[in-house]
Amino acid sequence: MTRKNDILTPEGYFENLQDRLSQIPARQQPVSTVRRIAPYFAYAASLLVAVMLGNAVLKKTAAPAQDDNWTYVSYLADALDPDGAALYEEDEWYEDGEQDLSEDDIINYLIADGISVEHLNYVNYEEGY
Amino acid sequence: MDNVERLFNEIVKDYSERVYWHVRRFVNSHEDADDLVQDIFLKIWTALPSFRGEAQLFTWIWRIATNETLNWLRREKVRAALRFSTIDAEMERRIDSDPFFDGDAADRALSKAVAKLPEKQRQVFILRYYDEVPYEEMSEILGTSVGALKASYHIAQEKVRASLGEFDGGD
Numbered sequence: 120m121t122r123k124n125d126i127l128t129p130e131g132y133f134e135n136l137q138d139r140l141s142q143i144p145a146r147q148q149p150v151s152t153v154r155r156i157a158p159y160f161a162y163a164a165s166l167l168v169a170v171m172l173g174n175a176v177l178k179k180t181a182a183p184a185q186d187d188n189w190t191y192v193s194y195l196a197d198a199l200d201p202d203g204a205a206l207y208e209e210d211e212w213y214e215d216g217e218q219d220l221s222e223d224d225i226i227n228y229l230i231a232d233g234i235s236v237e238h239l240n241y242v243n244y245e246e247g248y
Numbered sequence: 249m250d251n252v253e254r255l256f257n258e259i260v261k262d263y264s265e266r267v268y269w270h271v272r273r274f275v276n277s278h279e280d281a282d283d284l285v286q287d288i289f290l291k292i293w294t295a296l297p298s299f300r301g302e303a304q305l306f307t308w309i310w311r312i313a314t315n316e317t318l319n320w321l322r323r324e325k326v327r328a329a330l331r332f333s334t335i336d337a338e339m340e341r342r343i344d345s346d347p348f349f350d351g352d353a354a355d356r357a358l359s360k361a362v363a364k365l366p367e368k369q370r371q372v373f374i375l376r377y378y379d380e381v382p383y384e385e386m387s388e389i390l391g392t393s394v395g396a397l398k399a400s401y402h403i404a405q406e407k408v409r410a411s412l413g414e415f416d417g418g419d
Contacts, residue, residue, distance in 0.1 A: 125349065125350055125352075125356075125359070126272060126351070127350050129278070133264065133265050133268070136265075136282070136285065137260055137261060137264055139286065141260055143289055143293045144252075222327065222330065225330065226323055229326050236325045236326060236328075236329045239326065240334075
């Protein structure tokens with residue numbers, strides 16, 4: 120154990136720390152622009168191929184006929200609830216993955232937005248926490 | 249190995265331990281100090297090519313370390329508020345549950361008193377009392393006049409004494 124007055128570190132910690140820190144330059148080697156954007160190109164290309172294939176399949180298979188049952192259901196729903204609010208669950212307001220916010224995302228957002236801790240405490244107090 | 253990498257390795261060898269102790273006093277946890285030291289040295293590596301040598305190397309490193317530590321503290325404050333707690337309560341909990349704390353009750357009381365100081369006073373107190381940084385260097389690190397730093401340290405000392413007085417009285 121290494122100690123500084125009243126606090127300790129695990130045995131051999133500083134040797135280990137120096138080893139890890141010395142590896143930073145190797146881990147952070149500059150990457151060329153072409154290499155950096157190559158995965159995005161690959162992603163865009165595969166997306167384009169998928170869209171073209173899907174479009175071709177749809178053109179061949181899609182029937183022009185309208186689903187009369189669905190038209191009737193839509194008509195009834197509009198008549199009963201013109202705003203359409205009741206048709207949607209809260210989860211459907213979000214796209215997939217939009218709600219997967221981590222605590223760090225929220226914290227970074229609050230800091231970037233300049234919301235102070237005092238304000239958060241005030242809101243907590245107002246809400247009775 | 250180029251010159252920048254060689255300089256970086258020198259900095260790691262000469263300063264990593266001092267930076268660790270400085271950060272550790274702030275965050276009161278070995279694990280968080282370890283993470284933060286890595287972030288600080290990553291920043292140092294990224295900024296090293298733009299280091300012009302106008303400031304002393306020590307001052308430059310300490311400026312990065314104190315900025316990163318303050319950013320960490322700001323994030324922790326928000327994190328504590330989101331948990332309907334306060335940073336003071338969180339720090340007190342860390343000091344009480346730190347497995348690497350090896351002081352007596354008075355050392356623990358001192359750590360808690362320091363943790364309760366406002367951000368700036370805490371910074372000045374840790375730099376002066378624990379790191380023993382001269383006021384002139386502190387002035388360059390924090391961008392504050394020597395007079396203001398002395399006043400700040402005096403106020404911090406008084407607050408720590410008052411907290412320790414409460415501790416003595418409480419026993």
